[in-house]
Amino acid sequence: MDYHIYQEIPTSQYIQIKLSLECTDRERITLQLPAWRPGRYELANYAQKIRRVVISTAEKTIPLKKITKDKWEFHSEKAGTYTVSYEYYCNQLDAGGCWSDTEMLYLNFSNLAFSVSNREKEEISLQLHLPDAYQVATSLQKLSKHRFKADNHQQLIDSPLIASPDLQHFTYHVGKTTFHLWFQGEIHFNITALIDTFRSFTVRQIAAFTDFPAKDYHFLFHLLPYTHYHGVEHQFSTVITYGPAESLANEEKLAELISVSSHELYHFWNVCRIRPSALLPYDLSREAYLREGVVAEGVTTYLGDMYLLRAGYYTMQQYLDILAQKINRETMSHGWQYQSIVDSSFDLWLDGYKAGIPDRKVSIYNRGALISLCLDLLLMDRNSSLEDVMRCMWMRYGRDQKGYLLEDFQRVVTECAKDPETMEDFFRRFVFGTEDLLPRIEQTLKSVNIYLRKDDNQDPMEEAYGIQLDDSQKIIRLHPDSPAYRSLILGDTIESVENKATSVKLGIKRVHRKKQVSIPTTNREYFIKYKLISEGAENDKRAKWIQ
Known part of the structure; x- marks a missing residue:
């Protein structure tokens, strides 16, 4: 089967998809769209982003029946090529979504690719109809500049891609594997130092498992202009979104990017291959x-x-x-x-x-x-x-x-x-x-x-009264053993605080009402913040633990 993908009007964020199938005479074909994606165990119902599904041959349009919210069915009238045409709305720029605009096409096929009944093991070709200047970052096998191949449906849905004229590409090698780093967005860190760090944790993880059965592995990074943090594992790649990109000039922020990258690489073994039944x-x-x-x-x-x-x-x-x-x-x-x-x-x-x-x-x-x-x-x-x-x-x-x-x-x-x-x-x-x-x-x-x-x-309100507040002084958590749990409600906003000898008097706003509430002081500590310190000489167990 063959997929052709177009961006007719990139700013609409709709992409046009044509799936061609070779059908036998009077064959029943079922088209199942994903309801969720690997790496996130919640229903996303991607069918809500589908517009206008049409089945056709070279001569005519074929009747199509919708079976469930995300399943369609049609019958071939004779042997030949049948084309499934539909549009998908790409407006979710995170590590598991799809995005289309004038600068980039980003796809997770687990959002938009049909599983075709009894065809799940068929080879799939993919043709992207994009400007010539666009590079493509993906683990799919490359056939030509914008043409790729998946061995089967499972490989396709586990192989995201980023296509853009602005992709920056770097590599490093460990053993017989080439590790690819693809960046879409601004780089505000020393790439040489980053690669050295990636190589060091890659070597350590591979040594732990003794092998890495892949010729190539791809890190696909979206470095965004706004605050974001997300990563999703795949069989031969990972997508990581992080922002704001300029914050990565800060070592603490860069450590967050490195941490999620190490996490996602570990998933190469654990989940992508060591997988629950x-x-x-x-x-x-x-x-x-x-x-x-x-x-x-x-x-x-x-x-x-x-x-x-x-x-x-x-x-x-x-x-x-x-x-x-x-x-x-x-x-x-x-x-x-x-x-x-x-x-x-x-x-x-x-x-x-x-x-x-x-x-x-x-x-x-x-x-x-x-x-x-x-x-x-x-x-x-x-x-x-x-x-x-x-x-x-x-x-x-x-x-x-x-x-x-x-x-x-x-x-x-x-x-x-x-x-x-x-x-x-x-x-x-x-x-x-x-x-x-x-x-x-x-x-x-x-x-x-x-x-x-x-x-x-310590926060006095958290420690002494079991009340956690956000920056607007709205209550976001109450300790279930504290007296406050019996007087306050999540969502109350504290407008005034008056400390007494044996209590604290709070002026609160609850929905549209204002109240005065007195919370008694107890001898107990409720929400406590902890720190960890290393004391004494390093013992043999610790040496083994961190080696």
Whole structure:
């Protein structure tokens, strides 16, 4: 089958797509558009961006029937070529969307490419009808300047592209693989130093898994003029959006770009190949419920940062500051009391990518990373590591693309630890259970001479009264054990504060009413900010942990 893509009026942000199919006599053809995309487990319903689907031959238009919100069907009248013509609206410039304007065409085929019934394994050619000056960044096989090939539908939907006359292209090599860095937007950093950093964490990650089965790998960067941060993994590439571009002249901001890049490269193994059974193969027409979020995103978040420490990019204190941020995010929420990380993973389709209602769930990224930290150091006490576990997962499931279940991961962890009782207890309490993770983190880090301390800069309202405010003084979080939880409502705006001997008197605005509320002072601390410090000599365990 052949795709032809046009930008007839780039400023309209509609692109024109023609899909040509060779059909047999009286064949029934079903066209299924994706409802979601790899890397984000929520329904996007991309059919809402489709305009005017038409089926035709060289002689006539063929009747088309819509079966569901994102599925169409037609019947061929005789053998021959049939063309599916439609338009797609490209107005979402993030790491998982599509964008069209006079300067660029950016496509994620998981948004717009039909899965054709019984044709999913057919080779697909792609012709982009673009100005001659346009370069194209993609992992798809190049046939000519603007013509590409995918081996099948799964490869197409996992191969985004950026086409632009302004792309900047750099490469580095590790082993037999060429790593491509494509930048759309302004570069405000030293590219040579960046490549050195990328090479260092790439070498470290490849060493962990022992191989990298790809001739080429592509980092596709959108450097944007506005604030943005997003990354999405793919089989042989990643798309990363970051902004504002000029902020990357700052080392702290550049570290964020490097961190998400390390995270997305780790996904080359973990998720893109070591893939939960629910995602193998991708069926983008309906939800794929998975319980393995702690592995897919928790392990990746933890080890993505750890390899930057082990590669020498982060100093120990820089890494500890990043880890402290994760701990503070964990302690600011009480969702862990109500839902395990396994159940939060399963419920990603409900509210996994938005705040949701208060204290209902946990983050598979943040809590998952902290669980992974504790698991790694627990394994090290048993002459193993999380790196050993993931290497085994790669050998057992990733190399041959065999899907795994959470129980398979637990089994590998237990085999590496050679301590079934301890590992069963850990998974029961922190993976399948809802136990407070903070005491375990504190105990675990002490084993490598790292200590959790109360930060010097506490917010009095958060610490003493369990009230967290945004910059407009609107209440965004209340500690469930504080007296304030029984007097205030999320969304109240504090207009005045009067400190008394045993209470604080607050003037608040609730919707269109104003009230006076008195909150008693207690001896308890509620929302506490923590920091991590390294004390004492580096012990053998810590040396092994960061090597």
